[in-house]
Amino acid sequence: MDVEQQKKATTQVFETVADGYDHPSLRFFPFCADFLLQHLKPHSHSKILDVATGTGMFATAAAVSIAPTGRVTGIDLSEAMLAQLHHKASRMRLQNIDTHVMDAEQLEFRNDYFDAVVCSYGLFFMPDMDKALKSWLRVTKPGGTVMFTSFGEDAFQPLMSLFSEQIEKFGVKMAYKPVQLLHNVDTCRNMLENAGAQNVDVTTRQFGYHLRSAEDWWDALWNSGTRGYLDSLSPTDLAAFRRTHLQAVGELATDKGIWLDIQTHITRGHKPGS
Ligand SMILES: C[S@@+](CC[C@H](N)C(=O)[O-])C[C@H]1O[C@@H](n2cnc3c(N)ncnc32)[C@H](O)[C@@H]1O
Numbered sequence: 366m367d368v369e370q371q372k373k374a375t376t377q378v379f380e381t382v383a384d385g386y387d388h389p390s391l392r393f394f395p396f397c398a399d400f401l402l403q404h405l406k407p408h409s410h411s412k413i414l415d416v417a418t419g420t421g422m423f424a425t426a427a428a429v430s431i432a433p434t435g436r437v438t439g440i441d442l443s444e445a446m447l448a449q450l451h452h453k454a455s456r457m458r459l460q461n462i463d464t465h466v467m468d469a470e471q472l473e474f475r476n477d478y479f480d481a482v483v484c485s486y487g488l489f490f491m492p493d494m495d496k497a498l499k500s501w502l503r504v505t506k507p508g509g510t511v512m513f514t515s516f517g518e519d520a521f522q523p524l525m526s527l528f529s530e531q532i533e534k535f536g537v538k539m540a541y542k543p544v545q546l547l548h549n550v551d552t553c554r555n556m557l558e559n560a561g562a563q564n565v566d567v568t569t570r571q572f573g574y575h576l577r578s579a580e581d582w583w584d585a586l587w588n589s590g591t592r593g594y595l596d597s598l599s600p601t602d603l604a605a606f607r608r609t610h611l612q613a614v615g616e617l618a619t620d621k622g623i624w625l626d627i628q629t630h631i632t633r634g635h636k637p638g639s
Contacts, residue, residue, distance in 0.1 A: 368492045372468070375490050376442040378593040379419070383445035385588035386420050387453075390581045393572040393627040397485055397514060398423040400570060402430055404631060405510060411435040411480040416469045416501060417487025419443075421450030421462070427483075428454070428462040438479075440467040470497045474504045481510040488513045489543040490590075498560035507638020511562055515547030517569060517628030524582060524614060524625070528591070531610050535602050537594050553632040562634025569630050575622035579611040582623060 366374065379386075386394075401423055407413060411431050415424040418439030428437040439462065441447050447464045454462050467473055469484065470491055482501040491497045501511050529539045547553055550567045557565045576582055586595065598606060617623055 371492050372442060374593065375590075378590055378596075379441075379443035380445045381596065382588050382590075382592050383420065383443060383449050385584075386446065386449065388584050388588045390576060390584040390625075391589055392574070393625070393629075394419075394422045394486070395426070396572040397570075397627075397629055398426050400572070401483055401485060401512065401514070401631065402426050404568070404633065405481055405483065405512060407431050407435060407481060409434045412478065413437045414472075414474070414479045414482045414501075414504065415439040416472075416482060416484035416497075417441055417490065418450060418464065419446045419487075421447075421453055421464075423483055423485050424450060424462055424464075425453055425457060425459060428459045429457065432459065432461050435461060437462045438474075439464045440469065440472070442466065442468060470500060472500045472504050476503055477506045478504050479509060480506055481512065483511075484513040486514055486516070489515060489547050491543075494543065494546075494556060495560060498556060498562075502561045502636055505636045507636050509636050510633060511557065511560075511636065512631065512633040513553075513557075515553060515630050515632070516544060517630055518548040519626050519628040522626055523617065524623070527613055528586070528610060531613065532594055532598075532606060535598055535606050537597055539594060547630070550630055553630050557632050557634045561636070563637050565632065565634035567630050567632045569628065572627040572629055573625050574627075576625050577622050578618070579615040579623065582614050582625070583607065583611060585625070 409431055413427050418424045418441050421439055424437045424439040482505050488494055553567050554565050
């Protein structure tokens, strides 16, 4: 698959899952967004860019915290994800948020514009992560902050290994590489430094919780990036895979439920200058 096809395929998955993306089984996305806001501590006049904003988990939280003087811009390749952000922003009567369909690897903003550029669980979807990070640094003001999150090695385990082993038996091979690359804290730090940031630090946090049942895990798979793999199965195989997989996942339940590990690395750096 070439780069443009890869981006189209990713966008298509998020167009499909947009309606269900804010599902409670995926509540680690807003948990992480709240943490990022505390970590960033934006001032009230900040201009913040949320890259790969999705349904605006971070963008809406940030817009509330810096209203009315600060402003948030969210960009994403998926119109359907941005439409969800718009519904949310209008329900919350937010007037300091705007959105654009835009590629995170090629930002169309002027140099040195934003006080902070944030990207939560988005960088590993980008075919050229170095190019993306350089583009984010370019639009950040000197002294401003660039921050991104990625999953740690323990995230989703042992559920995701079970998922990949079992779906492979149905002929579906998972493409893990960029997500795995960012499991490593040193890689995260080096990538941001190589893009031109200084004073880079990496913090690791757990945003996990217990799911009530294997069906909750299915909801998480169905409404997120893994949907692409499920949609590649025929209806008969999908039903058979669901049955086998949920049976195996159900066996992992304890009296608390099924642990969903969301070990997350938060990499933060600053653009040189005052
Ligand atoms: C897992 S979601 C994360 C959304 C949001 N940041 C959050 O934490 O809930 C990943 C998002 O990245 C977007 N995305 C993937 N590749 C992109 C690219 N090259 N440019 C812009 N957005 C992209 C997808 O459309 C999707 O909305």
